[in-house]
Amino acid sequence: MARPLDALVVGAGPTGLTLAGELARRGLTVRIVDKALEPPSDHSRALAVQARTLELFSMMGIADAAMEHGMRVMGLNVLLPRGRRARLPLLSFPELSTPIPGLFVIQQLDTEEVLASRLPRLGVTLERGVELASSSQDSAGVTCSLRHADGELEEVRSSWLLGCDGAHSAVRKGAGIPFEGDTYDDHCMLGDLVVDWQLPDGEIYISPSPRGIAAAFPVPGRRRFRIVLILPEAPPVRNAAVSLAEFESTMRAIIPVPFQIEQAIVLSRYRLHHRVAARLRSGRVLLAGDAAHIHSPAGGQGMNTGIQDAFNLAWKLAAVQQGRMPAWLLDTYEQERLPVARRLVDFTDRLFGFLAGHGPLSHTLRVLAPRLAIRAFGLAPVQRRILGFVSQLKIRYRKSPLSVQLGTPPARGPRAGDRAPDVALRGGAGEEVHLFELLRDPEPVLLLFAGPRADGASGERARSLAARLAGPDLKVVVLGATEAGGYADPDGRAHATYGVETTAAVLVRPDGYIGVRSDPIDEGELGRALDRLFTRRTGAART
Ligand SMILES: Cc1cc2nc3c(=O)[nH]c(=O)nc-3n(C[C@H](O)[C@H](O)[C@H](O)COP(=O)(O)OP(=O)(O)OC[C@H]3O[C@@H](n4cnc5c(N)ncnc54)[C@H](O)[C@@H]3O)c2cc1C
Structure with missing residues (x-):
């Protein structure tokens, strides 16, 4: 007879894939379903994989496989007029004591493939084309209705329902958990480009200017960059497709270096949201990743935060489900991770409120930012703070009952x-x-x-x-x-x-x-x- 299902993971993005693998590694019976029939093929999501995530990948035994798909970023630069740059080296802080220092860029679809590839070894089958249609819980478990691609409905009983189903989470809505926050005024354009310019590959470039902010992230491949333009003004037509001419002229107005776009692989437009779930748990339903928090992607934190949510949750859920620890251990998941999500969303909120806003103060800040950066990046304590935050190595739970x-x-x-x-x-x-x-x-x-x-x-x-x-x-x-x-x-x-x-x-x-x-x-x-x-x-x- 099949063992009863311990956990149903909904959503096979980076968060769900991590969670399903970590639960199975600890001996739980797990199903993971995703409504998409195919793995994602778009190149326009997470690139930055932070040092803390690589540490977790190392614990999962997949760090080398992930890094094979990516490249190490050596420095973060703020571009200044007349070809000057303020540069923050990303590898120079041995006191962070990590075996994989710095930052890697890996396309999210490759990260997902590496995470998915360990599931069969752990006895888990990734079920695609299966959508959570509804769920209801009682004190002993959750009854879920799954809709298969052919329209057939399947009823499943599981001890726990884990919502890793992204920003529009059906799990979160079904549990009645509010998603509190808003949408930013500013607008973004994204271009995955091959660019001919004098700037070396393998570095991040940020350019604050009165017209907006540009951030260029290196993508594996020669002269390939993901360029994000954050603009204080809305486009004349919302959701209009981005033309190469529009992207290029906007980029030229912001970036103070000469360039030629040789190839545009992806051009898109999106708006930024900042929202955090009011709770991460409702009885036997738990949320992780974008289902629980979304914010500007510019800091390269969203996917990394979801993976850490999953890692924090997996050992606790396994210990409680296997009766090795009392139920209160699970409460510490929200106690530890919700403040992390709130701080992250608050921080990106404030940063973008100031930097990308359309008021006179924001305008002045964008003018002054390059000069401030040249001073700040020269100061070791500032460097340490930025790296500690961005790498996620300094996240801590000192107020947790477990500490x-x-x-x-x-x-x-x-x-x-x-x-x-x-x-x-x-x-x-x-x-x-x-x-x-x-x-x-x-x-x-x-x-x-x-x-x-x-x-x-x-x-x-x-x-x-x-x-x-x-x-x-x-x-x-x-x-x-x-x-x-x-x-x-x-x-x-x-x-x-x-x-x-x-x-x-x-x-x-x-x-x-x-x-x-x-x-x-x-x-x-x-x-x-x-x-x-x-x-x-x-x-x-x-x-
Ligand atoms: C332009 C851009 C750049 C970004 N850059 C970075 C970056 O550099 N670094 C970083 O850390 N983050 C970045 N992010 C954020 C990152 O992409 C997300 O945080 C990440 O995808 C969240 O992973 P997730 O698994 O929680 O959710 P998702 O990736 O959204 O996955 C959710 C999954 O759930 C499935 N699903 C939804 N509803 C159901 C249902 N009812 N039933 C079954 N399945 C369902 C979906 O099909 C999907 O596969 C970026 C985002 C964008 C848009």
């Missing part, structure tokens, strides 16, 4: 609720091992820092503590002592990156965030926090 600091918070280094940074370690045979390689399991991992100058005795203490704490749902890794499966920290970099002065225990959640942190290690308090927040520690030790 618990025991003892004294570190003066430097990540706190409970922050992303766990990567560091290079040494295995027992002297081989280099990246911490992230140890975090790929679908369970939480407890890092025990034996001390920056750990000797045999402190290493032994850490090892025996590891044996007492480990269980079937908790892997424990000792850092600073190589014997018995631990990892050396020869130059103390791991201890320094994590701000550990004596000893510390750091619980890394399955989505790579720090849950509990104990500085120094207090075994009693730590054990109680782990039991309460993360795992049963019964059964055979697993170190």
Whole structure:
């Protein structure tokens, strides 16, 4: 007899594909349906894949496959008159401690193909031409009506219904969750072009000007760029097709460098919306991705945010559905991700309200922006802030009920609720091992820092503590002592990156965030926090 369905994922965009794969990896029975008969073939959606997303792809084992489709972006430039540029290098911040620094451009259809290609290995079939027609829930599950391409209706019962069905989400509407926000006044044109100009490939160019803002993103291929023009004035005819002549003359009025458009692959026009769902959960229905938040695509954040939603949700839903964790764990999905979505939409809202608006203040700002950029981009703290935000490496959940600091918070280094940074370690045979390689399991991992100058005795203490704490749902890794499966920290970099002065225990959640942190290690308090927040520690030790 077929196992009952744990989760029905509606929508096979990047969010739904990530969620279906991550749930299946954790042992849930999953169906994923999409009303489109074919995978998307348009080249006009997400390009920017941020460092945090590549970290998640690495945990999913698909980072190399994704990067094969793309190219690394080396710098972000603001164009100034007379051929000058203010340049922000994108690779120069080792303190972000990521194995894949910078930003990649990968066409969304390629990202989706890579995400979809792992599903068969996980036992999931992507069902195309299947649309969610309606749904109703009770305390035990959700009954859904699916319309197949031939018009046939199928009734499906699932424990959870997951709405990854984009901005017009039928799941969100069916659950009665308001989508609060508005549509911007300004208008955008998008061109996927082959451009002949003196600007090097592989860089992003932004040009604020009194006539509007232009942003040029490199696309894999020689001299190929995605150019977005954000205009304060509406076109005379709404939704009119964009001609090459109109695009070229508008671009010439904004971009202060000579250019020739050699080929226009796509030209389109769209308006910007900024909306956030009032809730991410209604009983057994949850929302993720564009179904929950939409905003200007210019910052390259939307798809990346949806993928992170899915990663945050998957381990929690699996733990609750499998009875390993109480139901309240699922509430932390909204507690953590809704503020992230709201901040992102507020930020893009304010940025575009100021920069792309049609009032005199916005006009002045567009005139001054290039000169401001040349000063700001030269300042390391500004560079760090921009990169931390854009890369999504600085997203954190410090106020989450899952983030618990025991003892004294570190003066430097990540706190409970922050992303766990990567560091290079040494295995027992002297081989280099990246911490992230140890975090790929679908369970939480407890890092025990034996001390920056750990000797045999402190290493032994850490090892025996590891044996007492480990269980079937908790892997424990000792850092600073190589014997018995631990990892050396020869130059103390791991201890320094994590701000550990004596000893510390750091619980890394399955989505790579720090849950509990104990500085120094207090075994009693730590054990109680782990039991309460993360795992049963019964059964055979697993170190
Ligand atoms: C011009 C442009 C540029 C962008 N650039 C970037 C960028 O550089 N970086 C970035 O991060 N983001 C970018 N974005 C945003 C990004 O494209 C979206 O955030 C992303 O597609 C959201 O993914 P999703 O899976 O949540 O939703 P979607 O991609 O919208 O997928 C939803 C899926 O649900 C299916 N569906 C809908 N209703 C139903 C139903 N009733 N039943 C079954 N299936 C259904 C649809 O067919 C669709 O396949 C850009 C967007 C645009 C428009």
